[in-house]
Amino acid sequence: MIKNFKWLLLVSLTFVACSSDDETVVNPDSSDGLPLTAGLADFSKYVALGDSFAAGFSDNALFIAGQQNSYPSILSQQFALVGGGEFVIPFMNDNIGGFSLGGTQIPQFGPRLYLAPGNVPTPVAGTSSTDITTHLTGPFNNFGIPGAKVVTLDLAGYGSSAGNPYFARIASSPMATVVDDAVATNPTFFSLWIGGNDVLGYATSGGVSTSPITPPATFDLAYNGLITKLTAGGRKGVIANLPYVNALPYFTTVPYNPVPLDAGTASLLNSGYTTYNNGLLYAQSLGYLTAAEVAQRTISFSASSTNRVVIVDEYLTDLTAVGIPSYRQATSEDLIILPARSFIGTTVGGNPLQVNGVSVPLADNWVLSKREIDEVKIATDAYNTTIQNAATDHSDQIALVDAKTIMASLSTVGIVQNGYTMTSAYVTGNTFSLDGVHPSSKGYALIANKFLEAINEKFGSNLKGVNLGQYQILFPPVL
Known part of the structure; x- marks a missing residue:
C-alpha cells in the first residue's frame, strides 16, 4: 500500500510539473517572452x-x-x-x-x-x-x-x-x-x-x-x-x-574619383591645366603659397578609371588678385553630394571640351569640403x-x-x-x-x-x- 502511494505521488507530481510547463505564457510580442508590460511608462497618450x-x-x-x-x-x-x-x-x-x-x-x-x-x-x-x-x-x-x-x-x-x-x-x-x-x-x-x-x-x-x-x-x-x-x-x-x-x-554615394580617362584625354587635360599649375609655382616664388599648398592645388590626370574631380575650394589661399582661381582636385576627405552623380561628366552648352568636374571645376555647392x-x-x-x-x-x-x-x-x-x-x-x-x-x-x-x-x-x-x-x-x- 505504501509502495503504491509513493508511485501515485510521483505520478501526481509529474502531472503537476507538466501542467505548469504547459500553462506558462510565452508572449510572442514581448522581448523576453513574458506577459507584456509598459513598465514604468504610460503610453496611453x-x-x-x-x-x-x-x-x-x-x-x-x-x-x-x-x-x-x-x-x-x-x-x-x-x-x-x-x-x-x-x-x-x-x-x-x-x-x-x-x-x-x-x-x-x-x-x-x-x-x-x-x-x-x-x-x-x-x-x-x-x-x-x-x-x-x-x-x-x-x-x-x-x-x-x-x-x-x-x-x-x-x-x-x-x-x-x-x-x-x-x-x-x-x-x-x-x-x-x-x-x-x-x-x-x-x-x-x-x-x-x-x-x-x-x-x-x-x-x-x-x-x-x-x-x-x-x-x-x-x-x-x-x-x-x-x-x-x-x-x-x-x-x-x-x-x-x-x-x-x-x-x-x-x-x-558619389566617389571623389569617378572620372575614367584614356591616355590621350588625360594628356589633353594636363595641357589645359599647365597655365594654372605654373601659376601656383609662380605664387610660391612670391611667397604667397607654401610648397604643401602648391602640391595640394596642383591638378594632374592619368590614364585611369579613378581620376579625381576638380573642385572649387573657398578655403584655399585667395589668389584672385594675381589671377589664380581656387581650384584643386577632391580627396577622400571631401564629400560629393548625391545630385552630382548626374552632373559630373555633363558638358557646358554641349561643348565636349567643357566637361563638368573635369575641365570645368565643380562649384562649391556640389561638394562638402x-x-x-x-x-x-x-x-x-x-x-x-x-x-x-x-x-x-x-x-x-x-x-x-x-x-x-x-x-x-x-x-x-x-x-x-x-x-x-x-x-x-x-x-x-x-x-x-x-x-x-x-x-x-x-x-x-x-x-x-x-x-x-x-x-x-x-x-x-x-x-x-x-x-x-x-x-x-x-x-x-x-x-
Missing part, C-alpha cells in the same frame, strides 16, 4: 515631436504610405499592445506627395520619387491633391514637421502664412508653437528627435546655403526649453542624439552634448537613443535584424530612400525598434518591436 524623420518623409516627399510607416506610427502600434491610445496623424491627401496650389504642383514641394527602369530616381506622375492652403483640425499626435529646427519647434508664428506649410496646416492658431500644441493634448509620453536640420541645410548645399549652422549656444538654450516643457509634471519620454552627415548616402565637414562635425558634437546632458539631468524621465552610433554602424559593419542586413548604401542598403537622406519604410522600422530598445531598458517595458520583413524598401510608381 503618446505625442511625437521632430522634423521630417518623425513625419515619415521619404523618397523626397511626404505622402500617406510614408506617414503610415514613420517611426512614431510604428511605435504607437507597439504602445497599443500595452495600453497605448489612438495615434492621430495629419495625413497628406494622397501618395503622390508634396503640395499643390490651385491644382498645380509646387516645385519645391514636389512629388515623391520612384526607381524607374535604368535605376533612375524619377518623380511619380500626377499632381498632389494636398492644397497648401488647406487647414486640418486636430488634435493630432504626430508633430513631426519637415524642415523643423530646434528653435522652430518653439517659435510663435511658425505656422503662419510665411512659416512652415506642414505646420501651418495643423497649427491650432497662426501664432501657435509646435511644442505648445503638442503639450496641449495632455500627453503621457513623448518622443523628441530634433537637430538634424540645424546642420543639414548647410551640408546638403555644399556649405553655401543661406540656412547656416545653428550656433551651439542657441541650440542648447532652445533644446533645454523644449525638454522643460515636455517633462513638466514628471512626464516621461524618449529622445535621440544626432549622427554625422557622412552616415547618410546623400554624402557618400573637409573644412566644411569639420564645421558640421563640431556643431553636431556640441548638439549631442546638450542632448546627453538633458537625458542625464532627467534620468528618471528620459530614455536616450544613441542614433549617432546606430547610423555609424549602418555606414560601416551594418546591422542585421530579422534576416536583413541594413546598411547606408544607396538603394541596395535597405535603410534609406531614394533621396539619400530619409529612411525607407524598412529603415523607419529599424529606427522604431531601436527606440523601443532604449525605452525597454529605461522604463522596464518589454515590447519586442516589429519584423523588418513586413516593410518595403522602395515604393512602386503607383500606390
Whole structure:
C-alpha cells in the first residue's frame, strides 16, 4: 500500500510539473517572452515631436504610405499592445506627395520619387491633391514637421502664412508653437528627435546655403526649453542624439574619383591645366603659397578609371588678385553630394571640351569640403552634448537613443535584424530612400525598434518591436 502511494505521488507530481510547463505564457510580442508590460511608462497618450524623420518623409516627399510607416506610427502600434491610445496623424491627401496650389504642383514641394527602369530616381506622375492652403483640425499626435529646427519647434508664428506649410496646416492658431500644441493634448509620453536640420541645410548645399549652422549656444538654450516643457509634471519620454552627415548616402554615394580617362584625354587635360599649375609655382616664388599648398592645388590626370574631380575650394589661399582661381582636385576627405552623380561628366552648352568636374571645376555647392565637414562635425558634437546632458539631468524621465552610433554602424559593419542586413548604401542598403537622406519604410522600422530598445531598458517595458520583413524598401510608381 505504501509502495503504491509513493508511485501515485510521483505520478501526481509529474502531472503537476507538466501542467505548469504547459500553462506558462510565452508572449510572442514581448522581448523576453513574458506577459507584456509598459513598465514604468504610460503610453496611453503618446505625442511625437521632430522634423521630417518623425513625419515619415521619404523618397523626397511626404505622402500617406510614408506617414503610415514613420517611426512614431510604428511605435504607437507597439504602445497599443500595452495600453497605448489612438495615434492621430495629419495625413497628406494622397501618395503622390508634396503640395499643390490651385491644382498645380509646387516645385519645391514636389512629388515623391520612384526607381524607374535604368535605376533612375524619377518623380511619380500626377499632381498632389494636398492644397497648401488647406487647414486640418486636430488634435493630432504626430508633430513631426519637415524642415523643423530646434528653435522652430518653439517659435510663435511658425505656422503662419510665411512659416512652415506642414505646420501651418495643423497649427491650432497662426501664432501657435509646435511644442505648445503638442503639450496641449495632455500627453503621457513623448518622443523628441530634433537637430538634424540645424546642420543639414548647410551640408546638403555644399556649405553655401543661406540656412547656416545653428550656433551651439542657441541650440542648447532652445533644446533645454523644449525638454522643460515636455517633462513638466514628471512626464516621461524618449529622445535621440544626432549622427554625422557622412552616415547618410546623400554624402557618400558619389566617389571623389569617378572620372575614367584614356591616355590621350588625360594628356589633353594636363595641357589645359599647365597655365594654372605654373601659376601656383609662380605664387610660391612670391611667397604667397607654401610648397604643401602648391602640391595640394596642383591638378594632374592619368590614364585611369579613378581620376579625381576638380573642385572649387573657398578655403584655399585667395589668389584672385594675381589671377589664380581656387581650384584643386577632391580627396577622400571631401564629400560629393548625391545630385552630382548626374552632373559630373555633363558638358557646358554641349561643348565636349567643357566637361563638368573635369575641365570645368565643380562649384562649391556640389561638394562638402573637409573644412566644411569639420564645421558640421563640431556643431553636431556640441548638439549631442546638450542632448546627453538633458537625458542625464532627467534620468528618471528620459530614455536616450544613441542614433549617432546606430547610423555609424549602418555606414560601416551594418546591422542585421530579422534576416536583413541594413546598411547606408544607396538603394541596395535597405535603410534609406531614394533621396539619400530619409529612411525607407524598412529603415523607419529599424529606427522604431531601436527606440523601443532604449525605452525597454529605461522604463522596464518589454515590447519586442516589429519584423523588418513586413516593410518595403522602395515604393512602386503607383500606390
